[in-house]
Amino acid sequence: MLSGNITLNTIDRRETMRYLGMGGRLRPEEVLPELMDRCERELLSVLDAKYVWQVFIYREGVIENCAYQIEGEAAKKHLAGCDRVILLCATLSGGVDALLRRKRLTGMAEAMIIDAMASAAIETVLDKIEEEIFSQPEMAGNEHTWRFSPGYADLPLSGQKTFLASVNAYRRIGVGCGDSFLMTPMKSVTCLIGLGHDLPQANRKTCALCSLDGRCRFRERGEFCYR
Ligand code: SF4
Numbered sequence: 001m002l003s004g005n006i007t008l009n010t011i012d013r014r015e016t017m018r019y020l021g022m023g024g025r026l027r028p029e030e031v032l033p034e035l036m037d038r039c040e041r042e043l044l045s046v047l048d049a050k051y052v053w054q055v056f057i058y059r060e061g062v063i064e065n066c067a068y069q070i071e072g073e074a075a076k077k078h079l080a081g082c083d084r085v086i087l088l089c090a091t092l093s094g095g096v097d098a099l100l101r102r103k104r105l106t107g108m109a110e111a112m113i114i115d116a117m118a119s120a121a122i123e124t125v126l127d128k129i130e131e132e133i134f135s136q137p138e139m140a141g142n143e144h145t146w147r148f149s150p151g152y153a154d155l156p157l158s159g160q161k162t163f164l165a166s167v168n169a170y171r172r173i174g175v176g177c178g179d180s181f182l183m184t185p186m187k188s189v190t191c192l193i194g195l196g197h198d199l200p201q202a203n204r205k206t207c208a209l210c211s212l213d214g215r216c217r218f219r220e221r222g223e224f225c226y227r
Contacts, residue, residue: 003052003172004132006090006125011040015120018223020112039113046095047118049125050173053088053133054166058194063087068166072154074209075192078145082194086133088147089169090125091188092118100186118187126189133193143198146205147191153209157181163190 013036057064061076063085070076079085096118103111126147133139151157160177169175175188183190205226207213218225 002054003050006049006051006128008044008047008049008121008124011043011117012120012124015123016113016116019116019119021217021221035110036113039110039117042099042110043096043114043117043121046099047121048093048095049090049121050093051088051090051125051129052167052169052172053086053129055084055086055195058082058085066166068159068162070192071156071159074153075148075155078148078209079192079194081199082145082196084195086144086193086195087163087167087190088126088129088133088193089164089167089173089175089188089190090122090129091173091175091183091185092122092125093174094185096187097185122187122189126191130193139195141197142195144196145192145194145199147193149189149191153211160190 016036056066058079061070061079063069066087068087070079100111100115100118103114130147134142134144148155150160150163158181160181160183164170164175164177164183169190175183175185177183207216207219207224210216213219216225
């Protein structure tokens with residue numbers, strides 16, 4: 001099991017615009033640059049990105065020696081051909097939740113921008129974690145799948161508590177989950193990454209397995225929920 005921190009110095013403005021629902025319509029510089037700069041500064045001052053991950057043996061749909069098990073068919077299809085699976089949890093930590101709570105009381109515009117920036121930030125954090133994981137010498141020669149999160153397609157959120165317990169997420173990085181299966185801190189993500197050789201799945205995410213395909217607000221705007 002490995003845990004660590006990720007430092008961010010900037011937030012991706014284009015991704016922020018996409019989360020604000022203005023992706024294809026406005027350029028970042030067209031949305032009050034001083035406001036965006038201020039929101040970015042405030043977010044970066046409280047953001048404390050942390051992660052924990054662990055590799056498990058994966059055989060015929062079963063994660064060995066792990067309390068968390070995959071339900072539904074989509075994630076199993078996604079992990080076809082994999083012989084190991086990484087359980088990864090990352091968070092921007094509780095300071096971001098506190099900032100968002102304060103902003104919702106004092107200015108909804110800033111709250112919305114910071115929320116969108118935080119969503120962009122957690123994706124950047126996950127990209128950086130992936131880079132770190134796959135730059136490790138023991139990972140050389142492995143192929144891997146893209147990140148598949150509970151809540152996507154038919155992989156239920158109801159497994160979140162067990163997922164978090166399986167990587168000791170609360171003790172390691174302070175991420176927990178209530179009865180609603182929503183994680184706290186709010187800007188936290190869990191995901192599965194399959195490992196193996198000659199994998200049939202492409203590393204890039206597609207809409208093919210998504211239950212929202214055909215009625216998706218991103219696709220309606222000609223966008224995707226992923227990069
Ligand atoms: S863009 Fe929409 S349909 Fe495609 S994976 Fe994301 S949520 Fe699903």
